[in-house]
Amino acid sequence: MTLRTLIFALALVPLAAHADDLRHDALAASLAPIDAASALKAVKGNDVTPAKIELGQKLFFDPRLSKSQLISCASCHNLSLGGADTGSTSVGHGWQKGPRRAPTVLNAVFNSAQFWDGRAEDLKAQAKGPIQAAVEMSNTPAAVEATLRSMPGYVKDFDAAFPHEAQPVTFDNMAKAIEAFEATLVTPGARFDKFLAGDDAALNDSEKKGLRLFLDKGCASCHSGPNIGGAAYFSFGVAKAPSEELRPIADKGRSAVTKSASDDFVFRAAPLRNVALRAPYFHTGKVWSLDEAVNLMAVHQLGTTLSPEETREIVAFLGSLNGEAPKVAYPTLPPRASETPRPQY
Ligand code: HEC
Ligand code: HEC
Structure with missing residues (x-):
């Protein structure tokens, strides 16, 4: 070791020790x-399968879950904008302003409970909230089920995601599929x-x-x-x-x-x-x-x-807490059928 490398090595010792302490x-x-693996493990009471993730991705981007058929989860949780929206608080059904800022969906699977006040215990409980909230998507579980059941493409996707169930297209299963997709939204x-x-x-x-x-x-x-x-x-x-x-x-x-x-x-x-x-x-x-x-x-x-x-x-x-954004492809959604309910503004 030359004197120079020795001095250099000695100078590094305190720095390395300091980093170890930190x-x-x-x-x-x-x-x-x-x-990514710990995110999937964080999901409780819902097996995360590729079919569920694929279905959940469609549902997340589908504005037909809302009464107006204009507002999707992605409207307020824009994955190109860090998983949130641009305003102080969100604008939902009928241009109404909600009371709180949209938190990000990115890494939400790691939260011990959802919402600013933690009122939903997990992501599947959470997903049922905005669809029914008057100031967000303003819909009802029955209307969402009717909309989804009217489209053969969705019936097929729910069958694949929830095999062996007599009626796979339910509001609860919609929420489980969205949860599975959200478990992939990690950085x-x-x-x-x-x-x-x-x-x-x-x-x-x-x-x-x-x-x-x-x-x-x-x-x-x-x-x-x-x-x-x-x-x-x-x-x-x-x-x-x-x-x-x-x-x-x-x-x-x-x-x-x-x-x-x-x-x-x-x-x-x-x-x-x-x-x-x-x-x-x-x-x-x-x-x-x-x-x-x-x-x-x-x-x-x-x-x-x-x-x-x-x-x-x-x-x-x-x-330094910024991670790699998930690569999410914009899904092609099942086409509407003649009996699919019409948008209501
Ligand atoms: C109109 C805007 C809007 C729409 C549409 C919307 N959200 Fe939200 N989202 C919010 C707001 C605002 C909150 C915070 C509300 C609160 O804490 O009371 C929130 C909270 C959340 C959270 C909790 C995150 C955390 O850190 O606690 C998740 C997850 C989430 N939304 C997912 C969804 C999903 C899935 C959908 C579609 C089914 C959806 N959101 C539709 C505005 C929206
Ligand atoms: C006693 C607990 C506590 C301490 C200590 C604390 N925070 Fe917070 N922090 C919170 C809470 C609670 C919120 C949410 C406040 C609200 O309702 O908007 C928050 C919100 C934030 C936010 C806003 C994030 C967002 O997405 O809106 C940032 C940034 C933040 N904290 C950084 C810090 C930093 C940096 C420190 C140290 C200087 C710190 N906090 C100390 C509890 C704490």
């Missing part, structure tokens, strides 16, 4: 990597995951500093698990109540689910994978910059303020 602390804080390969797997060079210095701050300031105590959030509920405003614009008094969050006043203004800690790709932020969608969202978290959840440099580093770290 990785160790991140894993100890329950930050965890994701992959593995984030540089953060590569770092967790042992690749020290996957994060640059400023991202590493950001991760250290994310751990040491306490962000990771709420945003943890494979989705870096989406796992537990906390008051939005632990340290200081957010403004009425950010947290309107009318939306009490989780207390509407648990019927317990102690859950007033409690929300699920937002999942942070790909967060840099899908402004605006918070359940009201009122914050358009990630820097500002991070600063607000420090003030309202931790009772502290961040220096501009700290904010920059945390935001740099959050950028």
Whole structure:
């Protein structure tokens, strides 16, 4: 070994040790990597088969599940826009505005429950909500079943996805097929995951500093698990109540689910994978910059303020959570038949 390589090697020792500590602390804080196989395993009570995934993909893109036949899941969960839509809150049936920001469907399978308030226990329970919500797709289970049963192409697809069932075309099976498809909407390969797997060079210095701050300031105590959030509920405003614009008094969050006043203004800690790709932020969608969202978290959840440099580093770290978007082909949907119900505006 020449003197130069020796000096070089010695200089690397503290850096490598530092990366090992950081990785160790991140894993100890329950930050965890994701992959396609663990997503399929996260689905409970529903065998994910290729036939179900293919059917679910069609249903996800089919606007005929809505009363107007104009609105599909993909209208508000646009896979080309990080799995969400562009507004603060979503626009649904009859141009009505809903009360909350659309969360992304990407990696939703890793959340411990669905919706900002966790009121659906899993994706199959969740999928039945928007189809019936008056401000979203405004339809009924019976009308959806009639529409699907009217199209021979769908009858064939449901038969293949739910073999040996006397009547495969049901609202429940529709939801199971959508869940199976959503379990494929994951974004593995984030540089953060590569770092967790042992690749020290996957994060640059400023991202590493950001991760250290994310751990040491306490962000990771709420945003943890494979989705870096989406796992537990906390008051939005632990340290200081957010403004009425950010947290309107009318939306009490989780207390509407648990019927317990102690859950007033409690929300699920937002999942942070790909967060840099899908402004605006918070359940009201009122914050358009990630820097500002991070600063607000420090003030309202931790009772502290961040220096501009700290904010920059945390935001740099959050950028390392961007993964590879799933490759989803636009499906050709079964053609309508003469008895298929007509759109109703
Ligand atoms: C009109 C817009 C709109 C349509 C159409 C729509 N959604 Fe949503 N979606 C939302 C909004 C808004 C929320 C959050 C509501 C809440 O938390 O109360 C949401 C929440 C979700 C979630 C929960 C994600 C999370 O992190 O908790 C999933 C999954 C989802 N929708 C899937 C679907 C599927 C599947 C369909 C089609 C059957 C669909 N959505 C149709 C707007 C929409
Ligand atoms: C006490 C728990 C808690 C702590 C600590 C916390 N958060 Fe949050 N975070 C939440 C909750 C709850 C939400 C959802 C708030 C809402 O209802 O919109 C959230 C939302 C967010 C969002 C918005 C994501 C989106 O998709 O809209 C970002 C970004 C965020 N947190 C980052 C951070 C960072 C960075 C830190 C550390 C500086 C941090 N959080 C600390 C609980 C916490």
